[in-house]
């Protein structure tokens with residue numbers, strides 16, 4: 001029984017990172033209509049910048065985390081300005097942004113590799129307290145608690161921001177119809193930048209936490225996150241940010257449990273298998289109601 | 296670069312042109328699909344297995360792979376065609392991810408992490424150009440046909456196409472079959488040239504660079520993907536001197552610049568027609 | 581005379597808006613039928629439901645006796661329903677000839693294999709389709725060369741390409757959503773004459789049209805809608821006698837001068 005609970009905790013901590021990443025990814029996908037393949041590299045850059053802030057500059061970890069998150073956010077805004085904004089202006093349709101994001105993905109990944117090198121490192125041991133907390137026979141690491149807390153906080157915070165604030169209203173107006181939103185007086189440019197920043201900053205946070213809890217910081221850290229976050233969005237559904245968060249946690253648990261009881265080799269197979277099954281069986285759930293053209 | 300290196304590079308350009316045509320076949324019907332990479336993986340490992348373990352001749356392996364690819368295209372179509380654009384694209388990416396997991400875990404058949412060998416008999420210019428020519432010929436013939444016009448219509452405006460009696464799903468199903476056959480052939484040729492295939496041979500990188508090639512060359516005419524593939528294979532080789540291993544920076548940049556400034560690619564019939572139209576009015580005025 | 585289209589109790593709501601509220605419509609076979617009403621009356625929405633672009637919330641649609649509501653658009657098209665669009669929808673990048681030839685999809689039989697092998701049947705069919713497309717272009721009065729990009733044509737020609745594309749499907753019912761919008765009087769009249777010819781060939785035509793002169797001259801019968809509901813059915817003259825129709829068109833304090841303009845228009 002303790003083992004089961006321990007695994008649930010481990011799964012939640014792992015899934016928290018997926019949830020976090022998935023929430024940012026879903027924000028861009030559902031509110032801006034962009035399937036952003038480059039989103040994983042935002043996580044990578046967040047983690048790498050935070051790592052250098054700790055290891056080379058010598059900043060304390062909390063500060064380095066903020067630096068990494070902001071750096072990721074800025075890269076997100078730049079990506080939006082360079083790759084997506086021109087297409088938005090041209091009203092380019094669905095595929096063009098995907099292709100532009102593939103370009104940014106290749107670019108950011110290769111630059112990360114060029115700047116930081118291909119070898120993996122990890123955050124120094126003293127970054128966060130590493131002594132496990134023992135509680136009722138469970139062993140919980142402070143980093144695991146941090147993951148779970150961050151994911152819950154961000155998911156619910158973002159949900160509230162999107163449903164209860166003026167920022168949220170502006171985002172909804174723009175995602176429904178960018179042009180009429182501008183007419184009603186929503187500052188479209190500022191809102192779009194803010195969404196891009198928020199989504200990328202969340203990815204950066206997910207990247208830092210993923211690097212911290214897996215003891216592995218490398219230029220391709222974001223790639224695995226991208227795939228899992230993507231699964232979280234699809235499984236969680238299109239409508240609600242909280243769905244992606246919930247699905248992220250579920251995938252984490254699924255991975256830990258399946259690695260324990262089935263085979264660690266098939267861990268990814270199971271995740272992606274679930275992804276495909278959901279995609280195929282519940283397509284209408286993913287995209288809301290059937291899209292209808294207006295003549 | 297010396298002549299031998301160029302020879303090899305151009306042969307790989309030929310193979311990636313077939314992959315590019317495989318992506319084009321779906322894109323023609325309005326479907327953005329990376330499934331060709333999955334088709335290529337399945338056919339390449341099947342090819343390795345039936346030739347080396349079962350002992351079929353390589354040519355039979357190629358035919359089998361092409362037919363199997365078509366069948367796989369049908370199955371994939373049934374699986375994913377009910378999805379809307381973004382999710383469809385995602386599902387095909389998921390297929391590529393799952394493909395790698397399968398390769399890693401079906402060790403007896405694929406060699407797992409270590410990969411497996413493949414015979415090199417078909418790794419010649421003759422087979423490469425033959426397959427490419429066949430694919431291009433089929434697409435060129437289909438252009439003005441009932442299917443070809445319907446495919447373009449579905450891509451440009453599926454709702455209007457439907458009001459003309461065209462069922463987008465069945466047009467897209469045909470697109471997937473063509474994509475499967477071409478992807479199957481490309482997988483076998485890739486394996487034949489490399490003579491060794493592993494879990495990373497057919498993965499997202501291949502899919503994204505091939506897609507980039509299609510976009511660069513132009514996704515509105517079968518000639519576009521071929522030209523794009525040749526440029527995209529040769530360009531990194533040319534850049535390897537000045538940029539070293541980071542040549543893909545240029546790939547990335549190029550992709551962004553093209554989709555923004557040249558959204559219909561290098562081979563753009565529409566632009567040609569526009570220019571031609573302008574020329575005419577200029578003369579008549 | 582039997583009806584080409586029969587609609588009973590048609591309802592469509594968008595959010596809280598009842599765009600079409602309990603509409604009945606009977607379009608006699610072989611007639612030119614006008615669907616009138618001020619902006620936002622729900623005319624296009626009715627057309628969208630007939631052609632299957634929208635699924636009705638309630639109601640029955642029968643085309644030549646067969647229930648079509650709920651069928652996908654391509655199945656409805658195969659029942660012989662073709663249409664044009666209020667805001668022109670051509671295929672970017674296609675030439676006029678290709679666009680019209682695309683309309684002939686349902687009439688072509690050749691297979692993929694035939695096309696690849698360029699069989700005799702395929703060659704014959706391509707020649708036939710090209711000839712047919714050219715004939716249709718001529719019939720609807722397109723002056724631009726067949727190889728021109730459809731989207732570069734004049735407004736009027738673009739509308740005519742849409743009509744030709746719809747006719748290439750050899751429909752029994754043709755739905756036209758403001759086919760003369762943006763055309764001058766002479767051009768509009770030409771479209772009217774075309775409608776007469778098509779009716780002579782046995783087609784049933786449903787016409788959404790704001791040009792009263794044209795409606796008066798060419799429509800056998802009309803239905804006037806307002807705010808999603810049917811106000812009047814009958815000949816245009818009879819409908820215009822109804823006060824609520826005038827009110828719908830001209831507001832409460834009916835503008836005598838505009839009515840007078842209309843009267844004059846009706847007299848020709």
Ligand SMILES: Nc1ncnc2c1ncn2[C@@H]1O[C@H](COP(=O)(O)OP(=O)(O)OP(=O)(O)O)[C@@H](O)[C@H]1O
Pocket residue numbers: 294594597599617618619620621622623624625626666
């Ligand atoms: N897809 C849609 N979503 C939301 N509202 C719609 C949609 N289509 C139509 N409407 C609304 O339904 C009402 C009827 O629209 P419709 O286009 O049918 O009018 P119409 O009679 O064709 O007017 P017009 O003469 O301006 O073309 C309008 O208020 C319109 O805004």
Ligand SMILES: [Mg+2]
Pocket residue numbers: 623624625666
């Ligand atoms: Mg209308």
